Amino acid sequence: MTTSGTPLARSEAELKHLMVAGLDGDAGAQERLLRAMLPLLRGFFGRRLGREADEVEDLVQETLIALHTRRATFDRDRPFTAWAYAVARYKLVDHFRRRRAHVPVEDVAEILLAEGFEDALSARLDVDRLLEGLSPKQARAIRDTKISGLSVAEAASDAKLSEADVKVSVHRGLKALAERLKGQ
Template sequence: MGQSEDQLKALMIGGLDGDAAAHAALLRALVPLLERFYRRRLAGSNEVDDLVQETLIAVHGRRATYDRGRPFTAWLYAIARYRMIDHLRRQRRHIPIEDVEAMLVTEGFEASANARIDVTRLLDTLPPKQSRAIRDTHIDGQSIAEAATRAGIGESDVKISVHRGLRALAARLKG
């Protein structure tokens, strides 16, 4: 089972405070998150492992830039997005503008952190089952099958929860 935002943040802060075991545990915990992140965006690519390693190195090298008052995963995924874009540039691949927009939902760390906080607040207004299904599939990048297994429910239940939750969020946002 994956680590929560709070657990990852605690490991990061522990590492920043000199706890080598916490830093090592953080890097190990990030591997499946980053694998899902890259597999989802680079389907069929054999470059996922390289990108995960590059991102782990970047996290290690830039750890001093992490703001303890901000969500950890927003910082992590900002690094991951820029690693992916750099990688695609090195490969000189043509990327449709729609894909770039999806990769760069927000430009900077501040906007990314604020967006993550807003999404968290919105999801907290939903029933727990719907909120968890959306978090697992749309934020954490799990497949429907993975989310169903994690929640101990059927795949169709996850799909219905996601659909109903997104519909409820859209209604709230429309006012």
């Protein structure tokens, strides 16, 4: 349950307190914050990269460095975890960009057609059309968890909702979509 005396999981309030204390000059709080983020970031990247352990650790380290060097951009009036996971998502996007092959601009149209870009665009428009009939909260919860791949905790933090509220919104939204599709 603990590693070197620190809990593996911390609450938003504890993490934000450590962040604010670090911003106010408490180097010990900053160090405790970064240590507390280790298991959270390993889980975040591990769920998205699977067994690529070396890449997970590299991304964890890059994110910890970014959290430290960009700490001045943190808005004290906002949730810490939403900000921290946004930094982690940017690091993940950068990782995927570095891994992809470079393609000459002239070949992009052919590649998009061959890879079903038009089908993907059409599917995206269909999903957007389906979600239009739901409440904004339900549509966002479904988009965040089922389409964007965020965990319930991440979606709740981003939307400033409880995890239970996100789960209920997803459940009710999917139920409403199922009913609508049955009627067509």
